[in-house]
Amino acid sequence: MGSPVPSGPRRPLVWVNCAASLDGRLAFAGGKRAALSGPEDLARVQRLRARADAILVGVGTVVKDDPSLRVHWELLGEPKGPNPTRVIVDASGRTPTNAKVLDGSAPTIVATSERSTRTFPRHVRTIVCGTTRVDLPRLFATLRSGGVGRLMVEGGAEVLSSVLRDRLFDRFTIYYAPVVVGGSTAPPVVSGPETHGPEDLTIFELLSVERLGTGSLATYAPEGRRGPLPEPW
Numbered sequence: 001m002g003s004p005v006p007s008g009p010r011r012p013l014v015w016v017n018c019a020a021s022l023d024g025r026l027a028f029a030g031g032k033r034a035a036l037s038g039p040e041d042l043a044r045v046q047r048l049r050a051r052a053d054a055i056l057v058g059v060g061t062v063v064k065d066d067p068s069l070r071v072h073w074e075l076l077g078e079p080k081g082p083n084p085t086r087v088i089v090d091a092s093g094r095t096p097t098n099a100k101v102l103d104g105s106a107p108t109i110v111a112t113s114e115r116s117t118r119t120f121p122r123h124v125r126t127i128v129c130g131t132t133r134v135d136l137p138r139l140f141a142t143l144r145s146g147g148v149g150r151l152m153v154e155g156g157a158e159v160l161s162s163v164l165r166d167r168l169f170d171r172f173t174i175y176y177a178p179v180v181v182g183g184s185t186a187p188p189v190v191s192g193p194e195t196h197g198p199e200d201l202t203i204f205e206l207l208s209v210e211r212l213g214t215g216s217l218a219t220y221a222p223e224g225r226r227g228p229l230p231e232p233w
């Protein structure tokens with residue numbers, strides 16, 4: 001067993017989740033949204049969401065998918081509870097004005113950088129952290145000090161690159177749907193900088209693999225950090 005997860009005052013517990021095709025794509029050609037999860041996986045994701053204090057996605061996902069980032073309690077068969085805070089990583093302020101995440105139906109934070117001049121509706125909290133990109137360690141520390149103990153990260157490819165490669169997470173679950181997407185423009189699970197050799201690889205520790213509906217679910221920890229979470233999710 002590895003060392004315990006170093007969560008604490010500097011960041012929340014972070015659970016990264018995504019659904020991919022067998023060839024490691026998150027969506028269809030050009031980033032068009034693909035519903036890759038089966039019903040069992042959808043219910044699992046809703047359980048993760050329901051226990052999170054906040055759910056984070058990048059602005060690319062907001063533009064392509066227009067997610068509500070709300071808990072669909074009906075899929076859980078549970079009475080409605082509070083919705084986690086929605087956190088959008090949007091350095092330049094390009095979240096569409098009519099995006100569901102700005103509809104005021106749940107607490108919402110847009111994390112921007114100094115290059116954004118965008119203003120948002122009064123019910124949206126803006127956190128400026130970073131000069132040109134959103135400084136994720138700084139953002140996570142701000143969320144932690146604002147009471148976010150459990151943060152779920154749902155994508156897309158560029159945000160997954162930042163969070164996974166900088167080891168800003170505690171658990172990573174990836175659901176593989178039994179399909180291939182192929183082509184050259186469907187986004188991969190992780191984009192970001194090129195990997196030139198083994199020294200650049202981000203290494204994970206496999207915790208479990210299970211069949212889930214018609215697909216499979218793999219759970220990972222960062223290398224050397226497979227110890228139990230300091231608190232259950």
Ligand SMILES: NC(=O)c1ccc[n+]([C@@H]2O[C@H](COP(=O)([O-])OP(=O)(O)OC[C@H]3O[C@@H](n4cnc5c(N)ncnc54)[C@H](OP(=O)(O)O)[C@@H]3O)[C@@H](O)[C@H]2O)c1
Nearest residue numbers: 018019027031058059060061091134155156157158159162
């Ligand atoms: N299958 C799944 O589970 C799943 C889940 C979510 C999304 N998706 C898919 O993922 C695709 C979108 O992915 P994407 O890579 O285009 O967008 P993304 O990861 O959602 O957002 C990336 C954008 O966030 C902003 N950003 C600011 N600071 C950043 C930082 N430190 N690290 C990373 N990003 C930062 C950048 O835009 P600015 O510079 O303008 O700020 C960047 O282009 C869509 O096709 C969607 O369907 C799939």
